[in-house]
Amino acid sequence: xxxxxxxxxxxxxxxxxxxxxxxxxxxxxxxxxxxxxxxxxxxxxxxxxxxxxxxxxxxxxxxxxxxxxxxxxxxxxxxxxxxxxxxxxxxxxxxxxxxxxxxxxxxxxxxxxxxxxxxxxxxxxxxxxxxxxxxxxxxxxxxxxxxxxxxxxxxxxxxxxxxxxxxxxxxxxxxxxxxxxxxxxxxxxxxxxxxxxxxxxxxxxxxxxxxxxxxxxxxxxxxxxxxxxxxxxxxxxxxxxxxxxxxxxxxxxxxxxxxxxxxxxxxxxxxxxxxxxxxxxxxxxxxxxxxxxxxxxxxxxxxxxxxxxxxxxxxxxxxxxxxxxxxxxxxxxxxxxxxxxxxxxxxxxxxxxxxxxxxxxxxxxxxxxxxxxxxxxxxxxxxxxxxxxxxxxxxxxxxxxxxxxxxxxxxxxxxxxxxxxxxxxxxxxxxxxxxxxxxxxxxxxxxxxxxxxxxxxxxxxxxxxxxxxxxxxxxxxxxxxxxxxxxxxxxxxxxxxxxxxxxxxxxxxxxxxxxxxxxxxxxxxxxxxxxxxxxxxxxxxxxxxxxxxxxxxxxxxxxxxxxxxxxxxxxxxxxxxxxxxxxxxxxxxxxxxxxxxxxxxxxxxxxxxxxxxxxxxxxxxxxxxxxxxxxxxxxxxxxx
Numbered sequence: 001x002x003x004x005x006x007x008x009x010x011x012x013x014x015x016x017x018x019x020x021x022x023x024x025x026x027x028x029x030x031x032x033x034x035x036x037x038x039x040x041x042x043x044x045x046x047x048x049x050x051x052x053x054x055x056x057x058x059x060x061x062x063x064x065x066x067x068x069x070x071x072x073x074x075x076x077x078x079x080x081x082x083x084x085x086x087x088x089x090x091x092x093x094x095x096x097x098x099x100x101x102x103x104x105x106x107x108x109x110x111x112x113x114x115x116x117x118x119x120x121x122x123x124x125x126x127x128x129x130x131x132x133x134x135x136x137x138x139x140x141x142x143x144x145x146x147x148x149x150x151x152x153x154x155x156x157x158x159x160x161x162x163x164x165x166x167x168x169x170x171x172x173x174x175x176x177x178x179x180x181x182x183x184x185x186x187x188x189x190x191x192x193x194x195x196x197x198x199x200x201x202x203x204x205x206x207x208x209x210x211x212x213x214x215x216x217x218x219x220x221x222x223x224x225x226x227x228x229x230x231x232x233x234x235x236x237x238x239x240x241x242x243x244x245x246x247x248x249x250x251x252x253x254x255x256x257x258x259x260x261x262x263x264x265x266x267x268x269x270x271x272x273x274x275x276x277x278x279x280x281x282x283x284x285x286x287x288x289x290x291x292x293x294x295x296x297x298x299x300x301x302x303x304x305x306x307x308x309x310x311x312x313x314x315x316x317x318x319x320x321x322x323x324x325x326x327x328x329x330x331x332x333x334x335x336x337x338x339x340x341x342x343x344x345x346x347x348x349x350x351x352x353x354x355x356x357x358x359x360x361x362x363x364x365x366x367x368x369x370x371x372x373x374x375x376x377x378x379x380x381x382x383x384x385x386x387x388x389x390x391x392x393x394x395x396x397x398x399x400x401x402x403x404x405x406x407x408x409x410x411x412x413x414x415x416x417x418x419x420x421x422x423x424x425x426x427x428x429x430x431x432x433x434x435x436x437x438x439x440x441x442x443x444x445x446x447x448x449x450x451x452x453x454x455x456x457x458x459x460x461x462x463x464x465x466x467x468x469x470x471x472x473x474x475x476x477x478x479x480x481x482x483x484x485x486x487x488x489x490x491x492x493x494x495x496x497x498x499x500x501x502x503x504x505x506x507x508x509x510x511x512x513x514x515x516x517x518x519x520x521x522x523x524x525x526x527x528x529x530x531x532x533x534x535x536x537x538x539x540x541x542x543x544x545x546x547x548x549x550x551x552x553x554x555x556x557x558x559x560x561x562x563x564x565x566x567x568x569x570x571x572x573x574x575x576x577x578x579x580x581x582x583x584x585x586x587x588x589x590x591x592x593x594x595x596x597x598x599x600x601x602x603x604x605x606x607x608x609x610x611x612x613x614x615x616x617x618x619x620x621x622x623x624x625x626x627x628x629x630x631x632x633x634x635x636x637x638x639x640x
Contacts, residue, residue, distance in 0.1 A: 004047075004049075005047060005050075005061060005062070007064070007065060007066045007067065008047045009043075009067065011040065011044065014039055014040040014043050014044075014069070015039050015040065015069070015071050016038050016039065016040045016041070017038075017039065017071045017072075018035075018036065018037050018038070018039070018071070018072055018073070018074060018075050018077070018078045019035070019036060019039045019069050019070055019071040019072050019078055020033065020034070020035050020036075020069065020070050020072065020078050020081045020082050020085065021033070021034055021035075021036065021039060021042070021043060021067060021068065021069040021070075022067065022068050022069070022085065022089075022091075023046075023060060023061065023064040023066075023067050023093075024064060024065060024066050024067070024068065025063050025064050025065055026065060030085070030089035030091050031060060031063060031064050031091055031092060031093050032060055032064075032091050032092075032093040032094060033082055033085045033086050033089065033091050033094060034082065035075075035078040035079060035081070035082040035328070036078070037075055037078075037327075037328065039069050039071070043067065043069070046061050046067075047061075050062070055533050055542070055544055056093075059544055060093045074331065074334075075328050075330065075331030075334075076331045076334040076335050076338075078331070079302070079306075079328065079331050079332060079335050080335060082306075083306040083310050086303075086306075087310075087311060094303075095289050095290070095291060095295055095299065095300065095303045104119050104120070104121055104137045104140045105119070105120055105121070105123070105130045105131065105140070106118075106119065106130070106131040106140050106143060106144060106203075107119075107120045107125055107128040107129065107130050107131075108128060108129045108131075108153075108196065108199065108200055108203075109125060109127065109128050110127050110128065110129050110196070110200070111125075111126050111127020111128065112127070112158075113189060114154050114161060114181045114182050114183070114189055114192055114193075115153065115154065115192075115193070115196045116153070116154040116155060116156065116157075116158075116161070116181065117144055117147070117148070117153055117154070117155060117199070118155070119137055119140045119141060119144070123312055123313035123314065124313055129200055130314070130315065131203050131204075131277075131282065131283075147199060147202075147203070148178070148180065149235060149236065149238075150202075150236040150237075151180075151195050151196075151198055151199040151202070151236075152179075152180025152186075152187075152195065153180050153181060153192065153195050153196050153199055154179055154180065154181025154182070154183065154184075154192065155173055155178055155179045155180075155181070156171040156172070156173045156174065156179045156181065156183060160172060160173070160183065161181065161183045164183035164184075165182065165183055168185075170183060170184045170185045171183040171184065174186075180192070180195070203277075204277065204278070211237060214233055214236055214237050215233075215237060217233055218230050218233035218234055218237065221233060252279050254278075254279070255276060255278070255279045255319075256276065256277050256278065256317045256318060256319065257276050257317050257318070257319035257320065257321060257354075258273060258274070258275055258276070258308075258316070258317050258319075258320050258321070259273070259274040259276065259320075259321040259349075259354070259357055259358055259361055260272070260273050260274075260301070260304060260320075260321070260322050260323070260361065261274075261323065261358055261359075261360070261361025261362035261363070261364060261365045262297065262300060262301070262304075262322075262323050262362065262365055263362060263365040263366040263368075263369045264291070264297070264300065264369075265369070265556070266291070266556065267290065267291060267552065267553065267556055268288055268289065268290055268291060268369060268372065268373075269288070269289050269291060269295075269300050269369070270286065270287075270288050270289075270365040270366070270368040270369035270372065271286065271287055271288075271289070271300070271304050271365060272284070272285075272286050272361045272362070272364040272365040272368060273285040273286070273308065273361075274357065274360075274361050276357075277317075284364075286364070286365070286368045288368065288369065288372045289303070297323065297324050297326075298324065298325075298326030298327050298328075299326070301322050301323075301324070301325075301326050301332075302326050302328065302332060305320075305332060305335075305336065309336060309339050310339075315339075315340065316336045316339055316340045316344055317340075317344075318340075318342065318343065318344060318345060319344070319345045319347070320336065320344060320345070320346050320347075321347060321348065321349050321354055321357075321358060322346065322347075322348060323348065323358065323362070324348060325346065325347070325348060329346055332346060333345075333346045373553075373557070376550075376553060377426070377427070377553075377554075377557060382426075382550045382553075383425060383426030383427070383550070383554070384426070385550040385551075386426055386549075386550035386551045386553065386554040387399040387400060387401065387425075387426060387551075387554075389545070389546075389549055389550060389551035390497075390545075390551040390554065390555075393534070393543050393545055393551060394497070394523060394525060394534070394536070394543060396496065396497070396523055398496060399496070400495070400496040400497035400523070401424060401425055401496060402422065402423070402424050402493060402494070402495045402496055402497075403422070403423045403424075403495060403496070403497045403498075403499060403558060404420055404421070404422050404455075404495045404497070404498055404499070405420070405421050405422075405423070405498075405499040405500075405501065405527075405558040405559065405561070405562040406418060406419065406420055406448065406451055406452070406455075406498065406499070406500050406501065406510070406562060407419050407501040407559075407562035407563050407565070407566040408438075408444050408447045408448060408451070408501070408566065409563075409566035409567050409569070409570040410447075410570065415570055416437075416438040416440075416441050416447055417435060417436060417437055417438060417566060417569045417570045418435070418436035418438060418447060418448075418450075418451035418566065419433070419434075419435055419436070419562050419563075419565040419566035419569060420433065420434040420435075420436070420451070420455060420562075421433050421558065421561045421562045421565050422495075423554070423557075423558055426554060428557075428561060432493070433565060434455070435565070435566075435569045436450075436451045436454060436455075438450055438451070444502065444505075444506060445502075445505050445506055445508075445509035446509070448500060448502070448506050448509045448510050448513070449509045449510070449512060449513045452498070452509075452510050452513035452514065452517075453513050453516065453517060456513065456514060456517035456519050457517065459494060459517070459519045459522075460517060460518060460519060494521075494522070495522060496522065496523065497522070497523045497524075497525065498510060498514070498522060498523070498524045498525070499525055499526075499527055499555070499558055499559070499562075500524065500525070500526045500527065501526075501527050501559055501562055501563065502526050502527070502528070503526055503528040503533070503535055504526065504535050506526050507524055507525065507526030507535050507536070507537055508537055508538070510524045510526070510537075511524050511537035511538075524536075524537055525543075527555060527558075527559050528542065534555070585624065585627045585628060585631060586624075586627070588620075588624055588627075588628070591619075592617070592619050592620060592624075595617050595618065595619065595620075596614070596617055596620070596628075599616070599617045600613075607632050609628075609629075610629070611625045611626055611629055612625075614628055614629070
């Protein structure tokens with residue numbers, strides 16, 4: 001692979017002005033569209049030595065055959081042109097929104113002679129005022145049913161309205177009390193417009209003062225013995241109270257904002273939008289996007305704003321809260337203000353109720369991302385595709401129906417443990433998971449070698465109980481011996497592939513362990529930190545799995561599961577063995593550790609003890625007590 005791209009333009013030829021650039025491939029297909037405040041500075045990053053580029057970026061620039069750019073006057077124009085080109089060309093390396101479904105809205109067609117309220121997924125009805133989005137259609141219908149009881153406006157379609165107005169006979173929904181438009185024969189067009197305006201005003205503000213006004217009118221009607229009018233007003237009040245009760249109050253009544261929580265990993269991101277109007281959550285929306293390149297949070301926010309307030313045509317509120325401000329936040333704000341034709345405050349929330357709401361949205365985004373992964377992993381066709389893709393990418397003789405993934409965990413070199421997780425046919429086999437305690441090790445490569453040597457001992461044809469270390473020693477206890485025999489039987493299942501969490505050093509250590517064991521016919525591959533890099537033993541370049549491929553998704557799940565399993569075991573072991581945690585503190589031996597535990601009764605209370613409390617134990621001075629508290633503080637920081 002050449003270290004310099006043949007189509008790289010001369011640095012002096014690239015302007016330093018703001019602009020939008022396009023990487024193009026064969027047949028002039030647009031592969032990626034990006035914007036920059038300084039085109040020369042941004043494009044220079046893509047033409048750095050290939051070995052320094054992120055793997056996904058390297059894949060994109062090596063697939064492309066040329067790059068073009070367009071200079072604009074401002075960052076805002078660059079943002080607008082980038083959005084236009086992404087919509088036009090759908091570049092494969094740009095962020096892709098996986099959940100491209102439209103969400104239902106409540107719309108009031110203010111441009112009509114007699115406005116109607118309806119459920120719609122069309123965001124471009126001329127003259128309409130939108131409310132939402134809502135998570136489900138039934139949620140919109142429920143709100144409309146309640147609101148029409150309080151503000152009886154037109155609900156029938158245009159053909160029924162036209163027929164009723166021409167014939168003078170009420171429309172069918174009006175006959176059964178489901179339509180309050182002029183077509184029902186109960187109000188004039190002018191009177192209906194007044195009710196529509198009240199409907200819209202309440203939906204925009206959720207102003208409780210309207211309830212007070214209606215209650216006063218109801219009391220006046222009752223005092224004047226207009227009991228039918230009083231009953232109608234009572235029903236309207238009850239309907240409005242039901243609407244208010246069904247909307248969660250999260251902020252003061254005068255707050256209108258959109259809030260976005262984002263959760264992401266190396267491959268995907270989930271966005272959760274809360275629409276807050278009048279201090280109440282009026283709509284909830286979620287979607288998942290695939291990250292083709294090494295996409296940062298700012299780019300995800302940019303793309304999200306362009307989708308929501310550009311492609312989807314939603315009206316931006318005066319305040320928008322995001323997890324972090326992107327680098328081009330000023331240009332993005334200017335674009336939002338042009339869309340709104342009024343001031344927009346794009347900001348983050350560090351404390352207070354808005355910050356708490358942002359945390360809630362982020363938690364929901366994390367849950368949606370987990371559900372997306374679970375749904376994807378449960379697809380049999382997708383799992384089969386993943387195994388086939390992995391077989392082809394690694395050049396295996398057969399599909400890796402059983403894959404074992406290994407990870408090492410420790411805390412600053414102490415409490416070293418290893419984990420083995422097993423996937424069969426693309427699904428986790430948790431009953432086959434195994435943990436390894438490592439007494440001593442020089443580094444992670446030595447730890448990997450020890451773990452693999454112990455695991456591979458089960459697969460040797462000439463293996464005897466003496467060859468198998470402490471994990472498999474048989475017990476004289478019949479029940480325990482039976483359990484260990486079962487463990488040995490599960491260990492005896494032969495994997496087709498060993499995945500090692502690590503790069504070249506770790507995978508080479510695993511290969512040495514495999515060769516020393518004498519076991520043949522098992523492939524070894526390492527998973528580098530960037531996840532999409534798969535390193536085979538003694539190879540100079542990694543195997544790059546295609547973005548969005550099922551094989552890459554399977555590798556990610558294996559790596560995450562092995563890491564989670566190792567961390568959990570390491571923490572459990574550390575809590576159980578306080579001596580390991582305190583072993584590096586001078587002057588603190590087993591006797592004093594025992595005295596500390598006896599004094600405080602548990603490891604948890606010992607961790608929470610102050611310096612003064614620790615010095616109350618015989619033999620523990622102030623210096624030793626300070627060292628203990630600092631040691632626990634470092635441990636807590638490392639866990640975080």
